[in-house]
Amino acid sequence: MEISPRRTGRPYDHSSDDRILAVTLDLLAERDYERVTLDEVAARTGKAKTTLYRRWPTKEDLVLAAVRAAGRPPEAERLPDLGSVRADLLAVLDSPWLGGPDRRLAIFAGLSSATRGSERLAEVVRSEVTEPYVEVYRRLLLRAVDRGEIAARLVASVPVLAEVIPAMSTHHLAAGRGPVRRDFFVSLVDDVVLAALQVR
Amino acid sequence: MEISPRRTGRPYDHSSDDRILAVTLDLLAERDYERVTLDEVAARTGKAKTTLYRRWPTKEDLVLAAVRAAGRPPEAERLPDLGSVRADLLAVLDSPWLGGPDRRLAIFAGLSSATRGSERLAEVVRSEVTEPYVEVYRRLLLRAVDRGEIAARLVASVPVLAEVIPAMSTHHLAAGRGPVRRDFFVSLVDDVVLAALQVR
DNA sequence: GCATTACGATACCGCCGAGTAGCGTAACGG
DNA sequence: CCGTTACGCTACTCGGCGGTATCGTAATGC
Structure with a gap:
C-alpha cells in the first residue's frame, strides 16, 4: 500500500x-x-x-x-499563556501566522472573495483558515472562564465574541479604511470583547 | 447652462x-x-x-x-424610536432597505468582493452603502447616551460598536455559515453591543 | 550511453465576456 | 410624410486567461 x-x-x-x-x-x-x-x-x-x-x-x-x-494558526495547539486574558488576546494579534497581521488580513480578504465562486474552496477556507482562527479566540476565552477571570454566567456569549476580532478587522479592511492600526485592535479587545465579558 | x-x-x-x-x-x-x-x-x-x-x-x-x-438606508434620516436602544437596534435589522436582511447581506458580500478591483467602486460603496449603514447604528447609540441609557463614560466605545452588526453579519455569511438567523442577530445586540455598553 | 521524465520557453487552442456595428423597426417632432 | 434617434436582434471584434502541445535540454537509473 x-x-x-x-x-x-x-x-x-x-x-x-x-x-x-x-x-x-x-x-x-x-x-x-x-x-x-x-x-x-x-x-x-x-x-x-x-x-x-x-x-x-x-x-x-x-x-x-x-x-x-498556509496552515493553521500556530496557537491552535499552543495557546499564548501570559497570565491574563487581555495579554493573551493581544498576543494573538502579533502572531506571525500568514506573515503577520497585515498580510494575514489581506489574504483573508482575498480568500473571502474567492469563496463565492467555488464550494470546494469555500469549504477548505472555512475549515483550514477561518474556523481554526476563531477557535483560538474561543479557547482563550473559555480558559479565562475556567480561571474565573470571566463570570461563568457569560459562557454563552463566548462563541459570538470569539468572532469579533476576525470579523471586525476583515470588515475594516473590506470597507476600504486602509491598514488596521494597532489601536483599533486594542479597542476591539478592550471596548468590545472584554467590555462585553465585564473583565475588570 | x-x-x-x-x-x-x-x-x-x-x-x-x-x-x-x-x-x-x-x-x-x-x-x-x-x-x-x-x-x-x-x-x-x-x-x-x-x-x-x-x-x-x-x-x-x-x-x-x-x-x-440602491440608496442609503431609510433610517438615515428617520431613525427608529421605540423607547429603548434595544428595540431600536432590533428594528434596524428588519429594515426593508435593499430588500430586507437576506438580500441586503448578499449584496454586501457581492460588493465587498467587487471593491477589490476598482478604486472608484470602492469609494462609492463605502460612501453610499457601508458608511451610512454604520452611521445608523452610531446615531442610535449616541442618542441612547444622551438619554442616559448608556453611561457617558462609554461614549468612546460607540464608534467601534456601531460596526459590530454589519461586520459580524457579513463575516458570518462570508465564512459560509449560511443565512444569518434571527437569534444570531439578537445575540449580537444583546451579548455584544449592549453587553459592552452595560445596558441593563 | 540510453531510456525516461522533469524543466523552461514559446507558441498555440478554446472559450468567454466586454464592447461595437449594422439592420429593420418603432416612436417621437415638424 | 420625413428626418431623427431609440429599440431589439444578430453578428461580430478583441483581449485575456485557463489549459495544452512541442521542443531542446537537464537530471536521473541502469
Whole structure:
C-alpha cells in the first residue's frame, strides 16, 4: 500500500514548491481570485507555467494547495499563556501566522472573495483558515472562564465574541479604511470583547 | 447652462431603468463582480445589450449606478424610536432597505468582493452603502447616551460598536455559515453591543 | 550511453465576456 | 410624410486567461 516512486527519469524538483504556494497567496492578498493568473504566478516564481500544471492540475487546485499549506494558526495547539486574558488576546494579534497581521488580513480578504465562486474552496477556507482562527479566540476565552477571570454566567456569549476580532478587522479592511492600526485592535479587545465579558 | 434635451427622434424609455439596476444588484448578490455579465443582465431584463450600453458606457458604470440607486438606508434620516436602544437596534435589522436582511447581506458580500478591483467602486460603496449603514447604528447609540441609557463614560466605545452588526453579519455569511438567523442577530445586540455598553 | 521524465520557453487552442456595428423597426417632432 | 434617434436582434471584434502541445535540454537509473 505504498506509493511507489517513479524509478526512472529526472525527478521532480520540489525545492521551490513552498515559494510557489507563497507567491500564490501573495497574489491572492493583492487581487481577486479571478484576477490571479497562472501566467503571473509563473512570472513571479521564475517557473514555467507547464511546471505549475505538472503539480496542480487546475488553478483551483493550486489555490487550494496554497491555502492548505498556509496552515493553521500556530496557537491552535499552543495557546499564548501570559497570565491574563487581555495579554493573551493581544498576543494573538502579533502572531506571525500568514506573515503577520497585515498580510494575514489581506489574504483573508482575498480568500473571502474567492469563496463565492467555488464550494470546494469555500469549504477548505472555512475549515483550514477561518474556523481554526476563531477557535483560538474561543479557547482563550473559555480558559479565562475556567480561571474565573470571566463570570461563568457569560459562557454563552463566548462563541459570538470569539468572532469579533476576525470579523471586525476583515470588515475594516473590506470597507476600504486602509491598514488596521494597532489601536483599533486594542479597542476591539478592550471596548468590545472584554467590555462585553465585564473583565475588570 | 441648461442641459438641452434632444429635440428630435425617439426619446429614451426610462421606464425600466429601475428594473435594470435592481437586476444588476440581484446578480451581484449571487455572484462575484467578475462573474456578472451584461449578457445576463440583458437576458433577465429582456432588454438588448446595446440598450444597456446606450445608458451606461461600461460595466463598471452600470454597477456604480446600481449601487447609487440602491440608496442609503431609510433610517438615515428617520431613525427608529421605540423607547429603548434595544428595540431600536432590533428594528434596524428588519429594515426593508435593499430588500430586507437576506438580500441586503448578499449584496454586501457581492460588493465587498467587487471593491477589490476598482478604486472608484470602492469609494462609492463605502460612501453610499457601508458608511451610512454604520452611521445608523452610531446615531442610535449616541442618542441612547444622551438619554442616559448608556453611561457617558462609554461614549468612546460607540464608534467601534456601531460596526459590530454589519461586520459580524457579513463575516458570518462570508465564512459560509449560511443565512444569518434571527437569534444570531439578537445575540449580537444583546451579548455584544449592549453587553459592552452595560445596558441593563 | 540510453531510456525516461522533469524543466523552461514559446507558441498555440478554446472559450468567454466586454464592447461595437449594422439592420429593420418603432416612436417621437415638424 | 420625413428626418431623427431609440429599440431589439444578430453578428461580430478583441483581449485575456485557463489549459495544452512541442521542443531542446537537464537530471536521473541502469
